[in-house]
Amino acid sequence: MTDTLDLLKTRRSIPAVNIVEPGPSDAQIEELLTIAARVPDHGKLVPWRFILFRGDSRRLAGEATAALMQRQRPDIDPKFIEFERNRFTRSPLVIAVVSRTVPDHPKIKEWEQVLSAGAVAMNLMVAANAMGFSTQWITEWVSYDPEARHILGLSDSERLAGLIHIGTRDIPPFERPRPNLADIVTDWKPVA
Structure with missing residues (x-):
């Protein structure tokens, strides 16, 4: 079995708070992004891009999204505001994978372009894991809120x-239940 297959069989997400x-390093980030960008991209549209949150920009981004949350939900429990304030400081590096389709x-249908952005995110995670780093792919409310997306x-x-x-990672990797192949795999048969 190749090292690649071993990596894919053992890859795990680690909670961001444990990263x-x-x-x-900057050189490793450049290599990660170069690898991430090597995905199927019908028409060479490059329907994705990256935003890096590192150093002090992580704290500033968290403060901005926390302020937005506080403004949108003034009665929210302060612990959620604090959690939001720390969103980008949970790990040393956060890379936003941005889908920018050509409607x-x-x-090339828009769905193909969206799938290409998903492939970029997965390539990024696998490449980081291959370098010995841990990763977690998160969306949460900032992915869906128009004002939050603008702030980011x-x-x-x-x-x-x-x-x-x-x-x-600062914890050992742990396994989660995986789907039973018998529940998700069928052989195609002609429709009667």
Whole structure:
């Protein structure tokens, strides 16, 4: 069995709160993004991009989304505001994978472009895991709230495919239940 197959069979997400320093170096980040971008991209549209949250920008982004949450939900429990304030400081590096489709393209359907952004996110996670880092792909409310997306640097036409947290785990990996193949695999048969 190849190292790649071993990696894919054992890859695990680690909760972002358990992803600590050290994170990837600048050279490693460049390599991760180069690998992430090597995905199927029908028409070479590059229907995705990246936003990096590292260093002090993590704290500032969390403060901005926490302020928005407080404004939108003034009666919310303060513990949720504090949790939000720490959203981007949970791990050393957070990479936003942004889906930026070309709607109504004459040849490449929007769904294909969205899937390409998902493939970018997964390539990014697998590459980071192959480098020895731990990852977690999170969406949460900031992915769906138009004001939050604007705060994070997305245009009105862009969507947040996910926030990929990257760093070093401070807990051992753990397994979660996986689907039984008998429940999700069928052989195709002609429709009668």
